[in-house]
Amino acid sequence: MSVLKTNRTRYRFIAGFCFLGLFGFALGPLFKASQVWGETPAKTAIAEAKTGPDSVIGKRMLEAIKYLASDELEGRGVDTRGINLAAEYIEKEFKAAGLNVKAVNDSAFQKFTINTGSKLGPTNELQLAGPDGESIPLVYDKDFRSCSFGGSGKFDAELVFCGYGIDANDVKYSDYAGVDVKDKVVIIMRRTPQQGDKTSPFAGAHGISRYAALRYKVSTAFGKGAKAILFVNDHYSTEENKKEAKELEQDAVEELITATENWEKTKDGKQAEADRELKKALHSVQQTRKRLKEGNFDELMNFGYAGSSEGRSIPIAQITIEKCNQLFKDAGKPTLQELESQIDADLKPESFALPQWKAQGEISVEQVRTEIKNVIGVLEGKGPHADETIVIGAHYDHVGYGGEGSLAPGSTDVHNGADDNASGTVALIELARKLAARKTPLPRRLVFIAFTGEERGLIGSA
Numbered sequence: 532m533s534v535l536k537t538n539r540t541r542y543r544f545i546a547g548f549c550f551l552g553l554f555g556f557a558l559g560p561l562f563k564a565s566q567v568w569g570e571t572p573a574k575t576a577i578a579e580a581k582t583g584p585d586s587v588i589g590k591r592m593l594e595a596i597k598y599l600a601s602d603e604l605e606g607r608g609v610d611t612r613g614i615n616l617a618a619e620y621i622e623k624e625f626k627a628a629g630l631n632v633k634a635v636n637d638s639a640f641q642k643f644t645i646n647t648g649s650k651l652g653p654t655n656e657l658q659l660a661g662p663d664g665e666s667i668p669l670v671y672d673k674d675f676r677s678c679s680f681g682g683s684g685k686f687d688a689e690l691v692f693c694g695y696g697i698d699a700n701d702v703k704y705s706d707y708a709g710v711d712v713k714d715k716v717v718i719i720m721r722r723t724p725q726q727g728d729k730t731s732p733f734a735g736a737h738g739i740s741r742y743a744a745l746r747y748k749v750s751t752a753f754g755k756g757a758k759a760i761l762f763v764n765d766h767y768s769t770e771e772n773k774k775e776a777k778e779l780e781q782d783a784v785e786e787l788i789t790a791t792e793n794w795e796k797t798k799d800g801k802q803a804e805a806d807r808e809l810k811k812a813l814h815s816v817q818q819t820r821k822r823l824k825e826g827n828f829d830e831l832m833n834f835g836y837a838g839s840s841e842g843r844s845i846p847i848a849q850i851t852i853e854k855c856n857q858l859f860k861d862a863g864k865p866t867l868q869e870l871e872s873q874i875d876a877d878l879k880p881e882s883f884a885l886p887q888w889k890a891q892g893e894i895s896v897e898q899v900r901t902e903i904k905n906v907i908g909v910l911e912g913k914g915p916h917a918d919e920t921i922v923i924g925a926h927y928d929h930v931g932y933g934g935e936g937s938l939a940p941g942s943t944d945v946h947n948g949a950d951d952n953a954s955g956t957v958a959l960i961e962l963a964r965k966l967a968a969r970k971t972p973l974p975r976r977l978v979f980i981a982f983t984g985e986e987r988g989l990i991g992s993a
Contacts, residue, residue: 600951608931610647629967630908640904649679650894674934681847696748702732713756716890772828789813795969846894913972925955926985
């Protein structure tokens with residue numbers, strides 16, 4: 532009979548990293564020196580893992596972390612091939628440790644399906660319609676782009692400009708004060724006021740405020756009853772993009788100079804490599820200068836940026852600053868830059884309705900569903916409490932190629948996740964190996980679970 536009948540079965544639960552205390556106890560000798568010399572257990576563990584009798588454990592764990600955090604596993608994103616490779620690896624290690632890996636319907640895998648992404652649907656259209664038949668058409672990929680973290684739907688509703696889309700009681704600032712957005716299409720600037728001011732109440736840790744998060748803005752607008760959302764870049768960020776482009780051009784020029792000097796010094800046998808480096812450096816200069824010449828720093832978010840919808844049906848798109856300013860001009864309002872400057876100056880909202888203007892269109896975003904799996908191994912207990920279960924867990928997924936959950940959501944590089952949470956996963960496996968090797972059975976059943984879906988909201992452990 533299966534030990535785990537349903538997802539709702541209740542256990543005495545040791546979650547996340549809580550098992551590390553047991554892990555330290557199980558490894559015993561690695562921690563004894565700390566009691567004598569006052570060193571931290573971590574330092575002692577590292578030192579003895581390198582030189583002491585348990586060095587085999589340290590090497591084994593390091594190699595396992597290297598594998599789980601390798602590019603081959605693609606950051607263990609739930610929508611990657613790498614997450615399945617990781618699951619198969621954990622199953623193999625659980626089995627090798629002596630755990631029962633047939634506890635879930637004769638399998639180690641507890642499977643379930645989640646939303647792992649979005650794809651663009653067939654119809655994505657938008658226009659801004661004004662009085663007397665006036666209209667501002669928008670071309671997809673040029674003037675606007677649908678956002679993957681929104682839903683699908685048609686809309687034909689009045690427009691309201693809601694500043695940064697922030698409603699923050701803690702700093703006594705609300706872009707929604709004095710405007711009614713129920714069943715309206717809201718225009719919202721990205722990020723926060725006073726971005727260049729480190730003393731601003733919106734200056735968050737690492738320079739990132741929680742009020743800048745797209746999901747916060749979406750959740751707030753949705754909660755206020757908005758019909759749809761049109762994001763637009765803030766002027767401050769476009770200026771920062773321009774500054775960054777100039778710095779990249781300078782870096783590219785310096786790399787070209789270095790590559791040219793190396794090319795001139797190159798001797799026979801290495802000419803081909805020098806030619807490649809020179810060509811690469813020249814191409815980099817050409818690309819950065821092309822971007823500066825084009826001068827388009829009001830970049831639309833790539834579809835897929837910031838992940839997918841969390842089940843909300845509200846349609847979301849981004850429009851360009853140019854089209855937004857055209858709307859404001861025709862409606863007799865200040866430019867976006869002027870509004871942003873005024874908000875920055877006194878930290879007072881500049882929100883307003885556009886009663887004679889509507890957003891009309893349709894956004895089509897289709898959800899992608901993927902089957903993912905927890906990995907489970909069981910170590911049976913013996914004695915009067917053997918029917919009691921202790922769950923020991925760590926999540927093994929990470930954020931894949933970035934996007935949702937990444938501190939750099941625009942990056943598409945592999946996010947390897949050695950510390951989040953390849954190391955915890957390997958510690959879970961090592962603890963299972965240590966406890967399964969005991970000569971005397973433990974008094975209670977231990978269920979070891981490598982959870983998935985943690986980066987999507989603790990889904991696997993819910």
